[in-house]
Amino acid sequence: MMAIALNKISATEAVVESLKERIRNCEFGPGEKLPSEQSLLKEYDVSRLTLREALAKLAAWGVINVRHGKGAFVSERISIVALDNVLIPMFPGQNTERMNELVEARNMIESEIAAKVAECRTDEDIVALEALLVYDNKKIINAKHFADRDYAFHLALARMAGNEFILSMYQALHSQIRTFLIQYAKSIENWEEALERHSPILDAIVSQDISSARHLARQHAGICASFIHSDKGDSI
Structure with missing residues (x-):
């Protein structure tokens, strides 16, 4: 019997979290069938109603597909919501280690996206990116406004890279990145400096460098990364 913590969360949520963790750790891969209902009932020692509620929640997120008469299978194509709920860890605002991990993830993903777009960009892509730079130059109202502009540019690049899984990953990261930017980018100077750095990226893409x-x-x-460790939080 598998022990699950029920003291702080409901039995349904405990089963959901356990199955999410097992999928995250590749115990069940894409397209693979989960253990039978009877097996899961024995493992978790919960009611049939509780188990079915947990599976229904995972299915609603796109993590699994429940096939009538056949059982539950891990989705072969993970949705954005599934990524956000299963593959992308949470990054509490005050947890420096987690925020560093977020910066590292963004760093790796955005750099390779930009490289791919530089390799395969079209004339239409350049026009679209230039239009976003014009938008960047308009007055910024607040940190949320800045975060949305920064995201718009990098989301456009992710779409242009032509890889739907990478796009889904970036979209899943967005909520965490946006929260990070809003929390730490606190001045107009921060916003302007960050957005100004879009221009040389575009220049490299145009020249296919x-x-x-x-x-x-x-x-x-x-x-x-350095912004996280700033005592004043006044640079990005």
Whole structure:
């Protein structure tokens, strides 16, 4: 019998969290069938109603597919919601270690996205990115406004990279990145400096300089690392 903590969360949530963890750890891979209902009931020592509620929640997130008469299977195509709820860890605002992990994840993803776009960009892509830079130059109202502009530019790059899984991963990261930017980017100078760094990234993409695009995007994302450790939180 598998022990699950029921003191702080409901039995349903405990089963959900346990199955999420097992999927995250690849105990059950994409397309694989979960243990039978009877097996799961024995493992978790919960009622049939509790188990079915847990499976229904995972199915609603797109983590699993429940096939009538056949059982529950891990989704082969993980949705954005599934990524956000299963594959992407939570990053509490006051947890420096987790925030460093978020910066590292953003760094790796955005730099390779920029490199890919530099390799395969079209004339239409350039026009779209140039339009976003014009938007960047408009007055910024607040940190949320800034975070949305920064995200719009990098989301456009993610779409242009032509890899739907990478796009889904970036979209799943967005809520965490946006929270980070709103929390730590507190001044107009921060916002303007960060957005100004979009321009050289675009220049590298236009010239199809893959190495420079990768380096500049990594530099842009990496600025956040020093920002976490700023006592005043007044630079990005």
